[in-house]
Amino acid sequence: MRRQRRLVWAAAGMVMASLCLAALTGLYDSGIGVGWRNGFVAWRLAACCLGAVGVIVLGLAYHRLARTVASIARQLSCDLALPTDLRAVERAAESIQDRLQEGRRVIGELEVELKDLRLRSQLSDRQKQHTEAIIYSLRDAVVVVDESDRLLMANTAAAQLLDFDPEVARYQPLGRSLGPQCKDFVQLIQRSRQSATEATRREMVFVKPDGPHTFDTIVSCVQEQDKVSGVVAVLHDITREKEVAQMKNDFVSHVSHELKTPLASITAYSEMLADGEADDEQTRKEFYQVIQSQAQRLNRLIEDILNISRIESGLIKVRKEPVSLTILIEQQMQMIKGFAEEKGITVSGRNPIVYDQVLADKDMISQVIVNLLSNAVKYTPSGGSVRIETDVNEVDALARVTVTDTGVGIPADEIDHVFDKFYRVGANNKQAKGTGLGLNLVRQIVEKVHNGRVFVTSEVGVGSTFGFELPLATAEMAGATR
Amino acid sequence: MTGKKVLIADDEIHIIHVVAIKLRNNGYDVVAANNGAEAYELACREKPDIVVTDYQMPFVTGIELIEKLRKNDETKHIPAVLLTARSFAITQEIQESLGIEECLSKPFSPKELLKTIEDILYQRAVAIRV
Known part of the structure; x- marks a missing residue:
């Protein structure tokens, strides 16, 4: 290539030189250089010839250069395998570009989908964890x-x-x-x-x-x-539900029996009176008394049920005043003595003269005392004894009442339930009738209404001690003042 | 049916009292017990013509009393009437298996009880005659 370039340059030089020479001879012919005429004619011819040769050489050199360039182009085309058709290359490039764009779009969509799936997976994992946590808890x-x-x-x-x-x-x-x-x-x-x-x-x-x-x-x-x-x-x-259902059934059964028993007496005695079966005034009077006492019994039972219900629902009216437990006990002992004597049971008390006033509803605490006493008499065999005592714990400012009997006692596995509503000690069920409400009413009145405490100890075949503690009136009033 | 002996068993003294008056006024002899155990002893000793018993009594219930009567050769033939405030507790099967002639629900009418006793004793008397 370099040699060819030199050749082209040489040919071009020759052409330029011949052209200059021809120009000088022309100038001379115009009269400016008359003295040099003959000599310059020969030079003019020589320059023309030289110019012609230069043109030929230039043409040859161009031809050779063109061939060389074509050859190089062919060589390049063969070596790089370039598509010969540029439009086809452009079309291919456009197609590739389109495909690349499509690919990028699909990748973008897949990335969004992947993100969505990841979120769903996290959500699903979290829900699974929550569900498992709920199930495990x-x-x-x-x-x-x-x-x-x-x-x-x-x-x-x-x-x-x-x-x-x-x-x-x-x-x-x-x-x-x-x-x-x-x-x-x-x-x-x-x-x-x-x-x-x-x-x-x-x-x-x-x-x-x-x-x-x-x-x-x-x-x-x-x-x-x-x-x-x-x-x-x-x-x-459902063990507890079944127990409660059973207790409710037993309660309904007991209550219906307890209600029907005095009702049976009232019905029978009134029918006898109506039929003239009571011949004399004394018998008639006796019949009226039975009807009256059975009606009162019926009323007491209904009152017991209602009182428990009222205390539980917080609807009962409580009239608290300072009352002496000793006096209340004396009154209730007199009431129960008749029933105890019928069974051959002695009832005694040891109530020291101390300050034992409590701030209490008199009727309610009387109910507690009579329930404990009648319970003791009910479950004590003939010839036994019932003893009621009061005591004052000055340190804790508490009045304490205990009722001790020589009755049948309560088995150890049942003693925790004796204050439960409707509960009746299985072993003593046949000993006496009852609804399982009396002791529950005692607990409700002492603990819920008077902030006291009930307790029981028992030994089967030896007897039981039921009792309750109430804050002394002085302590309650001092507390209220503070 | 004058002179027939009736055993009444009930832990309610007022019920015993009123039934006894009703029956005595109509010519019956009455023996009474206030629990099942005592009633069984009386039945064995007195050999009543009929037993009228309450269902729920301390120590021995009315059902247990009738069961014991049925197991004893000397008392198994005695007809029994059950007074109960729990009529639902006495099924037809129990009644038949224990040979309970009649179940009366509390509250009951003394007149109705008297009629029941008379009917049972009459049917027994007829059966024996036949």
């Missing part, structure tokens, strides 16, 4: 198994009730993880799954450390695309 036992009865989940209540470790038992067949005491429960789950029933409900008994408990067991099948994909069992302890 439930007091009801919850067990979840898959379509092959393998344990998927069990909360703490279930683990404690069915006595197994949920982590060890996870993904294991339920029947293998639970003990033989749960055989019925496992069978219930299996049968529910096999029959694909939506919900099965059954009462089942499980033995806990404190004794047998009844559970309302609900087993539900989880359906997915018409197939059972798992089973959820929820066990709700």
